[in-house]
Every structure is written in structure tokens, then in C-alpha cells.
Amino acid sequence: MNLVGENLSYKLTEELQLRKISFNFEKGKLYTILGRTLSGKTTLLKTIAGLLMPDSGSMRFEDKNFLEIPVWKRNIAMVYQQFINYPHLNVFENIAFPLKQRGLDIKKINDEVFKSLKLVGLEGYEKRKIQELSGGQQQRVSVARSLVKNAKILLLDEPLVNLDYKLREQLREEFKNIFVNGLSKESIVIFSTTDPREAMELNGEVIVLDEGRVLQVGAAKEIFENPKDLKVAAISNDPPMNILKADLGSNKIKFEDIEIDIPNHLSKLTNKNFNFGIRASDIELNDNGFEFEVELAEISGSETLLHLTRGNLKIITSIEEVMDFKIRDKVKINFKSNRAYAFDEVGNLASSPFRGGNV
């Protein structure tokens, strides 16, 4: 009954790249595909939708060969990154379109459309033209159109990325509610995003995709706590996790001229040379810390991102308040080493604060 894909591949071209992707999506669950641009997220979603035909591999759903079913018979819904609606129809007609296509009677269509208008908070807008709506409202219409069908598979391809910051936060919150309340337990929801925060907040099963390969699959918490390797650590953190080449001394961790105590969870580390990973948020300002020079300071929302250097070391730290720094300012920082990660020379996770010793 699950949606199962096996070894889905495309011959590599500029836009299409999937390399032997396999998955098993269960009904009633939310999946988040996390990956950078051009990692193959859209290709994967379009393959599931049936808009693209893979060069090899298989896909089954409800005991049928899904690849043989044409798009218009797959009973799926998709929301695009761009706000795609039918410009010649008004809001009501847009949302009613898939139901009319199914040949439902008018009364039923009416009920369903108003139900989903309510769900996305667009009551009273049904007579408006699409062109008269703001970007966020247009995206709500396309979300409503995809919800109204009660599709068995709901695909959302970076639906929030073209919205402004505030709206994105708000819609993300609403999406969570919609996924919880508005969908039947029979639906599979697949949501793709480049934003790690979005993936964590939606709190579904996360699939980390990079260059057409699946790097790691797991619950959002698991991906956050135990990124499998350096690549996952980079993709699932924004700003990317700081990675420093480090040596393990007798009772100190050394990088460049800095020495810090070995935290408990890293004490069993066997590798002498390893990659010391620490999140930007796990570096704090501390008057007794190591001195770094400010290379760049950016304020984003309520936090300040500092790009710091010391000799050959370059790190990024985020501070949970808005502070004014000038370039070349000296700051003193401390690493919260009990929250540090260790990756071995090839980049695989060796130790994490959530799982001591060798993983």
C-alpha cells in the first residue's frame, strides 16, 4: 500500500539528476526532502507526479506499477515553488477546477471549495481574480486547489521559498496545522525545501538529498542530532556547521594554536586527526575565550551572524541578539565543546553529543 520507489535514475544532464533513488513512503505521514538547489528535489517530485519518466527504476503504489499510470490518473496534487494558478479563472473556479474535472455535482463542489478556502484562510476571496491577489494569497489558492482534491499523494515543491520572511513563518505554521487537521490519514505528504529550519519545524521524516543521491533518512530530530557525515551536517544546518581540522592530543583537542579540553562524549575518540564540528549557535561570546577578528557581521532577524578569523581559522557564529560589530573588531569566544561533533578523516560522523563514542 505504500509508495515504493526503487533505483529511480536519470541519465545525467544539467537539470535532471537522480542516481538510484529508492524510498518507501507510508500513508498518513509527512516527508521532507531537504537538499540544496539542483540536488534533484524537483526531479524526484516530478517523477512521483508522473511529469517526468525516469530512465530506469521502478515505482509502485497500491499494488500498481505507478510508472505506467499517466499523470492525469494518478490522483496526486502538487504545489509549485512559483505560484501556479489558472490566470483565466477566478479563485473559486481555480479551486473547483480539479473537482469539475472529476465530474462531481455542483453542490458537492461548492461545499468542498468553501471548506478548503476556509482551511487556507481565504474566505470571501472566491470571486477575486488571481491577478488581484498578493503572492502569498496566490500561493494559498494553489494550496487550496491541491487540498480540495483529497489526493492520495500531496507534493509541495519549496512552496514557501518565494514568499517574504514574515509570510513564510506564518504559512509554515499554518501548513503544519493543515497537515495535521486537513488531510486524511490516507495521504502521503512530501514537502521539499532547502531550508533546514523548515525541515526541523515540520518535524516529519527527513530525506537528505544531494547531487541526486539520498544521503540520510531519518526523523528530523535524528538528522539534526546525528548528521551522518560532513555533507549532511552542511545541508542540515544554516549557517553551515563549522568544521575545523583538529588533532586529538593526550587530554586536549588542538586546532591551529587553540587547545580545548576534551569533552566527555569525545573521550573515546580513537582517531588522532579528525574534523571538529560545531554549530554556529554553539559558539558563545566569553571574555576569557579565544580572540578572533571580525571579518563580517550580518544581522538577520533577531540574531547576529559573525564571520570570524584567527590565523587560518575561519568560523561563523550566531548570537541570539542584535549587536553592533565593526569589521576588524576583536571578539573573544568560547566553544561549547560539550555540544561538538567529531567526523573522521573521510567525513563520517564519529561522535556526537547525543551519541557518545563511536557511532
Place this chain on the structure above:
Amino acid sequence: MGKLYTFLKYFFITVWTVFVVAPFLWALTTSFKDFNSVNGGVTYIPWVDFEPNLEGWRVLIKSPAQGGVDIVEPYFNSLFVTCTASLVSIILGTLSAYALSRYTFKAGPIKNNDITFFFISQRIMPPIVLSIPFFLFLGAVNLLDSLFGLIVVYIVLLMPIAVWIMVDFFNKVPREIDETALIDGCNPYQAFYKVVLPNSIPGLIVAGMFCIIFGWIDFFFAFILTFTEVQLLPVKIVALNSSITPWWSLSASALVSVAPLIVVAFIVERYLSKGNLSGAIK
């Protein structure tokens, strides 16, 4: 600076308007003149410079037996040929253009762009090059001097215009709209006529306008491919020019021949300012 600019702007607009409108006014006054008023020196204003009469217009609807020239039949022939050929060209051209815009065709080295270019190349060739093959072809299938033969030739001439305009237009309609239609349960044909076509009306109108104009004003092929049975308006008007040129009825017929294009221009202008695609994608 601002004032000078405004002055120059209106000055040139005025000059251009006079340049464009004057010939029509000239034709209009001439159509109400008789032999003496035309040949007796320059005259402009009716009732003051000359005594207007309707003879120039009357002969247009009189049969030759009554001494008229009867442009009514050629007029309707022209309307029929132009409209039929334009309609068929738009339908076929739009379908081909959609296919060329959305699907990939490949036959050896020939690809989509080459096919599109082949259509346009029919218009790039000088008409005289096409005239002999057309003549021989219509002769072989016994369609010379017939309305149907003319329609066939006009379709060949007009369809490239439709293809060319519509390919360009469809390329600008986001593919995601078709895809969404497919996802919403349309098969590819339904996606085309339920979603893509209603959003392509401005393009269809522009293409239709060009087809009608090029079909309506064609003299060359109508002249070569018809003899006595069938006559189109442009040929008939030129044929008025006999030993004594009847300037008055020539002017009148020229004016009625322009009328449909003026109507088309007004409709198109109304529609183009309304139609746009904004909101399809952002």
C-alpha cells in the same frame, strides 16, 4: 525642456496624422466627384469647390449590364476566402505551434527550431518564386480559377504566420500551467483547450489579425491563379482601370476595401489592451 518636448511630440504626431489621414480624405472627396470635377483642376471642399454626386458609389453595386462594375461578388469572394483561410490557418497553426513549443521532435538532424524555420521560410521566399509551382499544382488538380484553390494557397501562405506568432506565445506561457492541468486530471488535449488556449487569446487575436490582413491585401496570387470565373476584390479594383480611369468609383471601391481592416484594427485594439498573462506565474 518639458514644454519643448511636449510641443515637439504633438507636432510630430500631428504631421504624421495628416500624412496618414490625408490620402483617405482625398479618396473620400474624389469618390463624390464626377469627370469634370476631377479633371477641372484641384478641388477640395464639396458644395464649395465642386458639386458632389453619388455616381462613383452607385456603379459599384450595379451589374455590368446596367453600366456598373459590380464589386459585390468579388467583395464577398474576398471575405469568404480570407476568413476561411485565416480560420483554418489559425486552427492548424495553433495546434502545430503548441506541439512545437511543448514537445521535442527529432528526425535526424532536424529539430523543433528547424521545423519552425521551415514554416517561416515559406514567407521569406519572394512570392514570385512560389507562383509558378502554385500555378502548376492548382492546374494539375484542376483548382485554377476556383475559390477552393485560392483558399488552399492562402492557407499555405497564412499558416506560417500563425505558427510563428503562436510558437513564440506558447513559449511564454509557463509549462507549469500545463503540468498543473495534467495533475488536476486533464489529459493533454484537455490541458490544451481548457487551460492553455483560454490563456492564449491575446496571441490568437494577434495571429488572426495578421492572417486576415495578409490574406485580404493579397493581389499577386489572386491575380495569377484566377481568370474569369472567380475574382477577388483587389484584382477587381485594379481591373477598373480601363481606357478612361474612373477615379470616383476607384476611390469609392478603395475605401470599401479598407473598411474591414479598420473594423479588425478597432476590435484588436480593444482586446489587446484587456488581455494579459500577469498572475499566471510570479
